[in-house]
Amino acid sequence: MLLARHQHRHAQGQLRWLDLMAGCGIRSLRWGLEALQERPERVELWVNDGDPDRLPCLNSNLSDLPRPARVSCQAAEVLLGQAYLDGRFFDLIDLDAFGAPGALIQPALQALRFEGLLLLASTDGRSPTGHDRAGAIRSLGAAARVHPASWELALRHQLGLVARQAWMLGRGIQPLLCFSEGRTFRVSVRMRRHLQPGEEHRLGLLARCEACGSQVVQILKNLTGWPSCCCPSGAGRWSVSGPLWIGPLQDLQTLAALRGDPWLQQPGAISNRTKRLLERLEADPGSPATVWATDELARRLGGGGPPPLSQLVTAARQAGFQAYPSGVMAGQLRTDADLTVLLRLCADLRSEGT
Ligand SMILES: C[S@@+](CC[C@H](N)C(=O)[O-])C[C@H]1O[C@@H](n2cnc3c(N)ncnc32)[C@H](O)[C@@H]1O
Ligand SMILES: [Zn+2]
Numbered sequence: 001m002l003l004a005r006h007q008h009r010h011a012q013g014q015l016r017w018l019d020l021m022a023g024c025g026i027r028s029l030r031w032g033l034e035a036l037q038e039r040p041e042r043v044e045l046w047v048n049d050g051d052p053d054r055l056p057c058l059n060s061n062l063s064d065l066p067r068p069a070r071v072s073c074q075a076a077e078v079l080l081g082q083a084y085l086d087g088r089f090f091d092l093i094d095l096d097a098f099g100a101p102g103a104l105i106q107p108a109l110q111a112l113r114f115e116g117l118l119l120l121a122s123t124d125g126r127s128p129t130g131h132d133r134a135g136a137i138r139s140l141g142a143a144a145r146v147h148p149a150s151w152e153l154a155l156r157h158q159l160g161l162v163a164r165q166a167w168m169l170g171r172g173i174q175p176l177l178c179f180s181e182g183r184t185f186r187v188s189v190r191m192r193r194h195l196q197p198g199e200e201h202r203l204g205l206l207a208r209c210e211a212c213g214s215q216v217v218q219i220l221k222n223l224t225g226w227p228s229c230c231c232p233s234g235a236g237r238w239s240v241s242g243p244l245w246i247g248p249l250q251d252l253q254t255l256a257a258l259r260g261d262p263w264l265q266q267p268g269a270i271s272n273r274t275k276r277l278l279e280r281l282e283a284d285p286g287s288p289a290t291v292w293a294t295d296e297l298a299r300r301l302g303g304g305g306p307p308p309l310s311q312l313v314t315a316a317r318q319a320g321f322q323a324y325p326s327g328v329m330a331g332q333l334r335t336d337a338d339l340t341v342l343l344r345l346c347a348d349l350r351s352e353g354t
Contacts, residue, residue, distance in 0.1 A: 033065070051073065096121045106169070123185075124185075163202065204246035209239070250284065250285055301343055
């Protein structure tokens with residue numbers, strides 16, 4: 001809803017938005033009442049759900065919108081295909097499927113205007129988190145392995161799939177806002193008319209040694225062999241996930257603009273939980289792609305609890321590395337420091353604390 005508001009506030013001319021799998025229409029209702037408080041006549045709202053039994057509910061829920069919505073009950077595939085044939089492009093498409101939405105990504109991108117927004121949700125948590133490896137091959141065309149930053153990897157798999165589908169069409173993508181609460185994985189991307197220079201470098205592989213916890217990322221295009229991990233005997237084995245998106249997860253400029261919306265200052269405009277989520281995401285660009293759970297670092301160090309995340313962030317930055325508290329999962333550190341450095345920093349913090 002905030003992204004829709006943002007697009008509406010900054011766009012020139014008429015817009016067309018599509019709530020493709022609307023359910024009871026709550027999202028469209030919020031778009032109509034909250035995102036379009038001013039000049040609602042500028043947005044043509046298309047609201048669809050494949051289940052015809054939902055039509056009366058949708059019509060009734062949306063009956064008070066300032067500008068009537070176009071409500072339909074078509075299969076998403078038909079609506080998107082027809083839009084493409086008719087040359088009808090949307091500035092924003094919300095694709096909120098049950099399970100994995102992969103099959104609809106390319107048709108949705110084909111019906112999206114250049115610079116338009118795709119808001120994509122997936123409730124398939126098992127495949128991209130490595131708990132259904134065959135399922136990940138089928139739905140993502142990628143290897144997915146279990147990892148402590150499981151929600152983040154699920155988002156990266158989702159983005160990797162969107163990127164590949166967009167690139168096949170000659171388009172580029174820019175992630176704006178990606179998050180999860182562990183059940184639904186939400187990515188919001190802007191589809192660019194062209195790829196940015198070097199955009200292909202944002203697809204890669206992420207390897208983690210289950211024995212010692214080392215992690216390495218490689219750009220798919222430059223893939224070479226894997227280095228040795230930190231296992232003393234050299235006997236560790238990399239579990240490799242990907243191809244997945246290894247670029248930023250958030251666009252900090254967009255997040256700052258969302259938080260700067262004067263409407264947010266009104267009491268009750270958004271919940272405190274959403275405010276905290278925005279703050280967390282704004283403090284973490286979602287890059288580099290390597291993330292470490294502080295309790296795992298403490299366990300590997302032996303004896304004693306994890307260091308406070310903020311102290312570890314400061315220590316890593318002072319040592320010359322990039323470091324952020326992960327905005328995606330609590331208690332995790334995003335950094336380009338390797339495992340040896342991180343364990344040393346944790347040990348130093350412990351000894352300073354005693
Ligand atoms: C996760 S729910 C949507 C919830 C809704 N967006 C909300 O925020 O409350 C998924 C919806 O997709 C609809 N659906 C499933 N497959 C579809 C398809 N192929 N085409 C159109 N709608 C479909 C279902 O009827 C269901 O209402
Ligand atoms: Zn190892």
